[in-house]
Amino acid sequence: SKSSDGVFPDTDSGVIGFIGAGKMATALALGFISSGLVPANRIIMSSPQSESQELKDAGINFNRDNVHVVKTSSIIIIAVKPHIVPCVVQEIAPYMKRDCHLVMSVAAGIKLEYYEKALKVGVVRVTPNTPALVGEGVSAFTLGTHCKKSVSGVVKQMLSCVGLCEEVPEKLQDTVTGISGSGPAYICIVIESLADGAVKMGMPREMALKFAAQTVKGAAKLLLETGKHPGELKDEVCSPGGTTIAAIHQLERAGLRAALMDAVETSTLKSREIG
Numbered sequence: 367s368k369s370s371d372g373v374f375p376d377t378d379s380g381v382i383g384f385i386g387a388g389k390m391a392t393a394l395a396l397g398f399i400s401s402g403l404v405p406a407n408r409i410i411m412s413s414p415q416s417e418s419q420e421l422k423d424a425g426i427n428f429n430r431d432n433v434h435v436v437k438t439s440s441i442i443i444i445a446v447k448p449h450i451v452p453c454v455v456q457e458i459a460p461y462m463k464r465d466c467h468l469v470m471s472v473a474a475g476i477k478l479e480y481y482e483k484a485l486k487v488g489v490v491r492v493t494p495n496t497p498a499l500v501g502e503g504v505s506a507f508t509l510g511t512h513c514k515k516s517v518s519g520v521v522k523q524m525l526s527c528v529g530l531c532e533e534v535p536e537k538l539q540d541t542v543t544g545i546s547g548s549g550p551a552y553i554c555i556v557i558e559s560l561a562d563g564a565v566k567m568g569m570p571r572e573m574a575l576k577f578a579a580q581t582v583k584g585a586a587k588l589l590l591e592t593g594k595h596p597g598e599l600k601d602e603v604c605s606p607g608g609t610t611i612a613a614i615h616q617l618e619r620a621g622l623r624a625a626l627m628d629a630v631e632t633s634t635l636k637s638r639e640i641g
């Protein structure tokens with residue numbers, strides 16, 4: 367349900383401006399375009415480096431001046447690395463207008479309170495992930511205290527165009543970074559390692575990567591669509607004395623579970639350290 371009743375902010379008419387034109391900005395912008403949320407000519411991005419070919423090809427407006435993006439956009443997405451945020455905030459603060467601007471920050475670890483003090487406008491903290499590019503992202507958002515309740519609907523509308531989206535209390539945002547923000551990297555290592563195993567056992571690399579990735583995708587889809595517990599789905603694949611249970615014994619011995627738990631914990635703690 368699109369908001370076309372003049373409620374601010376409104377994705378039906380306003381421009382979405384990205385400050386920072388890197389991996390996360392690109393994934394979100396291209397996801398917004400391909401899902402039909404906004405046409406490319408209603409997206410603008412800024413960064414000190416020139417734009418990538420990918421952004422040029424998509425027809426996204428580009429400018430080196432962050433202030434120009436602020437002046438032309440109603441929704442401003444801050445997508446620079448966390449250590450760059452203070453410099454961007456200082457630069458754009460004089461141009462922020464409470465009735466015209468909504469800020470969405472995707473920077474890991476940077477708290478709403480920091481933005482609200484400096485910018486005095488509505489701010490939403492979002493932890494997205496790069497599969498937004500293909501419509502399979504995960505995003506968690508938290509509204510700042512200056513946001514009207516209606517902002518929640520607009521943010522949901524935007525983020526659900528690029529995948530799963532949940533509103534969470536801010537104290538969970540670092541954990542979201544630990545699981546889904548950083549998660550695609552963990553899973554890519556899992557996929558690459560599965561493929562390496564198959565290559566070791568004689569399968570051509572290209573086929574091995576395809577099989578590994580589709581197996582991860584299939585297992586995830588099976589779990590999501592059946593609603594079954596992962597342990598139950600695992601048990602269904604393990605016949606007594608069979609191949610899978612023998613492999614699982616190896617994974618348990620190698621500490622796969624603890625390694626993944628440690629990864630989520632470490633990323634979460636690192637995100638807390640930034641804030």
Ligand code: NAD
Nearest residue numbers: 386387388389390413445446447448472473474494496547
């Ligand atoms: P990136 O390095 O790919 O992109 C950063 C962009 O910021 C680049 O385009 C760079 O040119 C630009 N930039 C640098 N200084 C600038 C300035 N002063 N003004 C405007 N632009 C400037 O990084 P990324 O992976 O896209 O991450 C961006 C943010 O997104 C980070 O804060 C990160 O915590 C968050 N995030 C990333 C992911 C991810 O998977 N990559 C997931 C969740 C959140």
